[in-house]
Amino acid sequence: xxxxxxxxxxxxxxxxxxxxxxxxxxxxxxxxxxxxxxxxxxxxxxxxxxxxxxxxxxxxxxxxxxxxxxxxxxxxxxxxxxxxxxxxxxxxxxxxxxxxxxxxxxxxxxxxxxxxxxxxxxxxxxxxxxxxxxxxxxxxxxxxxxxxxxxxxxxxxxxxxxxxxxxxxxxxxxxxxxxxxxxxxxxxxxxxxxxxxxxxxxxxxxxxxxxxxxxxxxxxxxxxxxxxxxxxxxxxxxxxxxxxxxxxxxxxxxxxxxxxxxxxxxxxxxxxxxxxxxxxxxxxxxxxxxxxxxxxxxxxxxxxxxxxxxxxxxxxxxxxxxxxxxxxxxxxxxxxxxxxxxxxxxxxxxxxxxx
Amino acid sequence: xxxxxxxxxxxxxxxxxxxxxxxxxxxxxxxxxxxxxxxxxxxxxxxxxxxxxxxxxxxxxxxxxxxxxxxxxxxxxxxxxxxxxxxx
Ligand SMILES: Cc1ncc(COP(=O)(O)O)c(C=O)c1O
Numbered sequence: 001x002x003x004x005x006x007x008x009x010x011x012x013x014x015x016x017x018x019x020x021x022x023x024x025x026x027x028x029x030x031x032x033x034x035x036x037x038x039x040x041x042x043x044x045x046x047x048x049x050x051x052x053x054x055x056x057x058x059x060x061x062x063x064x065x066x067x068x069x070x071x072x073x074x075x076x077x078x079x080x081x082x083x084x085x086x087x088x089x090x091x092x093x094x095x096x097x098x099x100x101x102x103x104x105x106x107x108x109x110x111x112x113x114x115x116x117x118x119x120x121x122x123x124x125x126x127x128x129x130x131x132x133x134x135x136x137x138x139x140x141x142x143x144x145x146x147x148x149x150x151x152x153x154x155x156x157x158x159x160x161x162x163x164x165x166x167x168x169x170x171x172x173x174x175x176x177x178x179x180x181x182x183x184x185x186x187x188x189x190x191x192x193x194x195x196x197x198x199x200x201x202x203x204x205x206x207x208x209x210x211x212x213x214x215x216x217x218x219x220x221x222x223x224x225x226x227x228x229x230x231x232x233x234x235x236x237x238x239x240x241x242x243x244x245x246x247x248x249x250x251x252x253x254x255x256x257x258x259x260x261x262x263x264x265x266x267x268x269x270x271x272x273x274x275x276x277x278x279x280x281x282x283x284x285x286x287x288x289x290x291x292x293x294x295x296x297x298x299x300x301x302x303x304x305x306x307x308x309x310x311x312x313x314x315x316x317x318x319x320x321x322x323x324x325x326x327x328x329x330x331x332x333x334x335x336x337x338x339x340x341x342x343x344x345x346x347x348x349x350x351x352x353x354x355x
Numbered sequence: 356x357x358x359x360x361x362x363x364x365x366x367x368x369x370x371x372x373x374x375x376x377x378x379x380x381x382x383x384x385x386x387x388x389x390x391x392x393x394x395x396x397x398x399x400x401x402x403x404x405x406x407x408x409x410x411x412x413x414x415x416x417x418x419x420x421x422x423x424x425x426x427x428x429x430x431x432x433x434x435x436x437x438x439x440x441x442x443x
Contacts, residue, residue: 007371007402015402016390023375039372202402203370216370 006222007202018225025228026215028235029184032176032243033168034159042185042218043228047150048074050169050185053218054146055079055117057193058167061086063114066143068100068129069093070122070316075148079117094319097272098125102133109141117146121156121279124316124327125271126254128156128279135164144191150174151279155250155333157243166191175246175280177238177334178231181224187214197221246334250280253332253341257282260345266352270320270327283320283327286352291328294351298328302347306330364412365438366405366426367397374403377424384418386411396436397428416443 005014007022022043030038044050055078059065065079069091079089090108094100105116116138121128131147138145146167149158154175160168165188172182187193198210199220211217238246254275261267266287272278286294295308309326310317317323330344349355368374374390381388386407393404407415409431419425429443 012392019371019375019403023372023379026372027379039376201370211370213369213373215372 005225007225018223018228021225021229021232022223025232025235028232028239029176031239032154032235033186034161035186037189039214040187040189042187042215043223044169044183044185045181045224046173046183047148047169047171048183050183051075051146051148052078053185053196054167054169054187054193055082055115056196057218058115058144058146058191059085059087060114062112064088064090064110064112065115065117066090066092066105066108066113067117068105068119069319070098070100070125070127070129071117071119071313072123072148072150072316073312073314074150075117075119075146076313076315091315094122094127096320097277098122098127098270098316098319099272099277100129100134102130102137105134106137109138109143113141113143115144115146117148119148119150120152120158121281122271122313122316123151123281124283124311124313124322124329125320126151126278126281126283127271128152128277131165132163139164151281154238154243154246155280156247160186160188164188167193172227172231172234175333176231177234179227182227182231185218187218193218195220241334249334250332250336251275253336253338254278254280254282256338256341257330257332257345260341261348264345264349264352267348270322280333281329281331283322283329285322285325285327286348289351291326294328297351298344298347301351302343304344304347362409363432364407364409364441365391365394365397365430365432366407366415366443367393367428367430368403368405368424368426371403373424374405376422377405377419377426380418380422380424381405381407381415384414386415386418388415394436394438396438397430412443 005018007019026038029041051074059082092104144166147165149170153170168186172178173180197220201216203216204211268285270283291308295306298304307329389406391406430438
């Protein structure tokens with residue numbers, strides 16, 4: 001409990017240490033994303049909380065939202081909730097490869113469109129969306145933008161000094177390699193966001209109204225400083241390593257996986273075949289085999305852990321044609337080795353041939 | 356400069372993040388400073404404040420203004436527990 005002081009609530013040594021941990025995590029996060037002012041990065045318990053804050057904080061009755069058919073439920077469910085509160089939604093259908101056409105997104109924008117919300121890379125197919133083009137189109141129309149970078153933060157380079165997004169949410173525990181219970185929302189300066197949660201911030205304590213400055217405006221209650229201590233360490237590692245380098249390595253691994261898996265009979269791949277158009281996520285099915293069964297065999301016989309099923313994104317599966325049984329998903333990371341890739345390919349060959 | 360130093364200037368910021376940012380900038384700019392618990396006599400905007408020697412005020416101002424991190428208020432210690440709010 002050496003790090004469990006409550007930052008901003010007092011001036012003693014433990015409180016100070018927690019404040020420093022959170023500050024370090026915030027500064028490093030801003031550096032990873034190329035933002036000079038780290039106060040625009042607001043911490044949240046996970047990407048889901050950050051996405052809820054973004055969606056429910058910017059939409060008002062009468063607004064219209066454009067989104068895609070490959071969103072995670074952490075975007076779709078809050079949007080459906082807002083639909084009940086007088087917001088209308090257009091869902092742009094992605095292609096069978098899980099990639100949405102930027103022009104179709106543009107065409108779906110209307111006069112009353114307030115927000116374009118889209119995933120950077122699908123957590124099912126890995127498909128990277130043409131976010132640059134979509135963000136430019138939205139900006140021209142004066143429409144706010146929200147990117148769900150849960151699958152790309154720390155794994156695909158994102159430079160917010162050139163990518164003009166208004167809101168960007170991600171988990172701390174995926175590509176950023178931090179502990180569970182961490183996530184964040186980036187809010188570009190000037191984007192009007194109503195806080196989802198209000199309460200004690202340690203600042204303006206004499207005032208019973210929520211402060212309007214960042215990050216306090218969106219960070220109420222005791223923060224996860226223990227998680228932030230962990231996240232700040234993983235971010236330091238990430239900065240030393242460089243996201244570009246991680247991306248190159250993961251693309252190389254994805255290339256070997258895609259080539260190898262395409263040659264295995266009875267294995268169907270979903271998503272783009274080109275690693276440059278995909279994040280480090282790959283879905284597949286073995287013909288005639290329930291994805292849960294494939295997952296079970298990979299783990300029981302080979303110690304390979306994968307996720308099998310619907311991946312919290314029913315619409316993505318409808319888009320890929322894998323609803324309702326889902327897919328098996330693998331996601332190589334920065335510590336995955338070519339030896340592990342070879343082991344996986346050989347395991348999959350055995351499973352798919354019934355050996 | 357010890358705790359009993361008769362001449363010190365306390366800078367109050369909006370929130371913890373702003374104090375931490377100010378500390379980083381001041382240290383980066385070579386301005387001697389200390390992070391301290393906010394003295395109880397001053398309205399506490401958060402738990403922490405920055406203490407500088409009043410002679411460093413100009414340099415501190417330059418560094419903080421360049422970073423758009425000017426304090427909410429500045430206070431000179433006039434006597435035991437007696438602070439005077441001053442323009443920073
Ligand atoms: C694309 C996408 N969005 C959002 C989330 C939600 O992330 P978290 O579990 O951090 O709330 C996930 C993770 O499952 C995801 O893959």
